[in-house]
Amino acid sequence: MTIPASNPLNALNFSGGPGVLPDVVLQQVQEAIQAVPGVGLSILGISHRSDWFAAVVSELEDNIRKLMGLPADYRVLFLQGGATQQFSMLPMSLLAGSTEPADYLHTGYWSGKALPEARKVGPVRVLWSGESCRFRQLPADDELDFNPQAPYLHYVSNETVEGLQFHRVLGRDDVPRICDMSSDFLSAPGDYSRFAMIYAHAQKNIGPAGVTVVVLRDELLANAPDDLPAFLDYRAQIAAHSILNTPPVFAIYVVLLVTRWLLQDIGGLAEMDRRNTAKAARLYGALDASHGFYTGHAAPADRSKMNVVFRLPTPELEAAFITEARSAGFSGLNGHRSIGGIRASIYNGLQLAAVEKLVDFMDGFRRRAPAP
Template structure:
């Protein structure tokens, strides 16, 4: 079968999401849309009740646990509804009827989206907010006002909009630690055993839109309400191995290919982290060496390795930068609609040469517009 040649623009996709996928994975996906090897059917027409798909789910569960260094005390789910559904599904299981409020951190746009959904279910306490500083930095441990008996602690590990990332695990181990890792999931190794639940929608580092990965301790929902709708009950989803209803077969299959790519081509999360750090160092270097022409939004110690958010001297120059970048083949550089500016996302699938090209473009643009 002749495959369509790779599109060079895919290599220069700096979008905040959906993010770029590795070219080797794209080639496998292209083939699978026609016929999955060994099956003979298009991935778009394979039954979610087939033995083949059950094996896909089982392998992907095992691959994710292995990449994260977790044992069988954890369960992996592949759900729908994105992180937004998790904003509601979590408190429905852990906060309904609680006497004590859950601790939430408000560190940016997406953590702010989680707050009103949790408040619909039960009491919520904001243990720290970055609103007063314009979400330009993250709290130190001494600034966190955490309860020792909260039902759980919720925070976002990487704020995609503002370009902020925690580079440590927060909180004590007595309170269940819940983390939205949507934009840095499987981008680096971590002390994942300290988390009770991690969730991440796929369209950043690990696949296309349509599936959300949830990794949780099996004992976390022992006391969850018994009257939850089955679709919104982690226990029911786990018992069905994420096939409670028709799941997004295509998206889950692509995540499987990504997990194999991370394991076999990259060599695991430590190797992925080295690549991601080099990309981030290169781009932040372009900011820092610009003599103030490019101004990073995030405090230096809280800079995200995934999302580099910055500004130019004027909004007019920012508009010109985005237009010129697009003409040069760079896609997805406009900042989030809530704050504007520029944002370059450096997700797993983005290769180092693409960042080198962007850094060169930025140097040329600043030299021409000073």
Template sequence: MNPRNGLNFSGGPGALPESVLREVQQAIIEVPEVGLSVLGISHRSDWFAAVVTELENNIRSLLGLGDDYHVLLLQGGATQQYTMVPMSLLLPGGAPADYLDTGYWSAKVLPEARRQGPIRVVWSGQDNGFRRLPVDEELQFATTAPYLHYVSNETVEGLQFHRMLGSDEVVRVCDMSSDFLSRPIEANRFGLIYAHAQKNVGPAGVTVVVVRDELIKNAPEDLPGFLDYRSHARAHSNFNTPPVFAIYVVLLVTRWLMQEIGGLNAMDALNRTKAALLYDVLDSSESFYQGRAAVADRSLMNVAFNLSNTALEQRFIAEAEAAGFSGLKGHRAIGGLRASLYNAVTLEAVEKLASFMADFRHRQQR
């Protein structure tokens, strides 16, 4: 394997586990039980039907969900969900849905939702530059809202909710694209969760949607088939030609989570250790490294930080790349630096990055 694969701190697509990459390598040549490359296996084959069934069951098992939830493997990324959610859940002439505006990706959701019906922005972090998340006292949710929508982890700004929002009286809808299956959650208290795969659970091309059955039963009857959750539920994610390869890789990642990692509690403990190690480098640097997010809202997935000037940041990136580290440049929207610590990023890789950062600081401060 290319050693750079082990030092991939990209914000997305993110790293994949080495054992999964080895299985994928074999499957591209030949899936042993089929005798064909995974890239050429029919989406109508019995083998692929078994892949989908196992993956649905694995995700239910990891999240502790029963058969009253559908697990859908869709296309269009999280971006398509920005539209599908309000198309399905906003009621004509009804009360507005509640939305939170907590960062770059939350802001992307709002205009798409407004195209479908009324929404209300309960809180926005624009005035503080999206450097913190709201405390409970700042949030006044409407009990009449058809649903509450929020993003659990903002990858660009490095912000993450470490609590569940809202009440069980109103349907929770959450974009968990960048922290899905990274920690245990009370999934049965959400009406709908969506997550594109290319952070923690697989390659680009597939989006996981977990939706309560009763929630989609009352969706409008005139929805286009491709944008109707019921179409995909009835077809077990085979309504149209699905991304067979991407779905297969997600299956392998869920097996890795269950069999090698030991479930979401173990994954969470490892992710917390990785994040603590890197945040300690920031906090002990005497402001050489400047964390972007408020301490209480720091993301376990994305560590966003700055140096004192752009020239020094560019030097950091150049030296990091020469040392074999990949993906440390901040998002184009805000610049700076960012280390993404998704599930497949190993503790060893984070230790190497922490050591590099300490060494870089000492060399610059001589």
């Protein structure tokens, strides 16, 4: 089946993941499934040991460093297991044998998932938890007492489920910052060289499921244990340029295409952020202008540009909203199973026109909805 440009089913995909990919990337992927330009083989049948794939990995490493403004001492890895594997792999390298606890922030669903995995390896201190406010806001600077002796600080920059996003860099410059950026990776420029390690599974902003990008500074691994399984040892993965075992060739190639799109079509992360900011402003503006019919989950100062989470006055209205939205061609608007409600994810590949259509639908639904 040929995928037309501006496929309406793709164009109105507000899913929390996998997210929508740009039309130009989808067209290139379709071509590559038949035959990669210049190679003649399907992307699904090209060897991970080929010179062509080694060049793909090399270019992708360079593209990510360029987009993030990182120097050469940052390594870029393309691993498997999603962010979930990083919840374990990270403490195995940095926390095992430590007498000082690592600092963790518990700001939502996914940061909560990281905690028990780290505790299996070493001591953990929860620096701040949003449980008491039902994860509706993020901590202010004066609520955070960072330990200068901590082996590292770990936090999630954007909580996908609750729609919360840090708009600043946290922590001390003398303690390694580790950040799960799975749902806002490559969505905006930032001072990324202040982080010792960043990781992000691809299926939100930069590709399909199956590959996780890890960016880390060389010196971070100076004291990592020597008895780690090779697959779970960042140093072994670095030495193999992410080809220690059979990697997800297809998924990595799609991420390469997305980085080319960001560099060549979009023009870099500053322009991507301008577009993402416009989408978020339009959608949050609709919530705020609804006279309480649509109520945002996150505190205004902590609103995510990637995931707009909101409720309607009753569960019955929420169910009707989802049903009617689906009939109108929208997909992926169900809130996460842990909190319910509605979630509109507006990742890089989603166009402003799609947000405008959603806002029009929301306005129409509100006007015809019965009083709760």
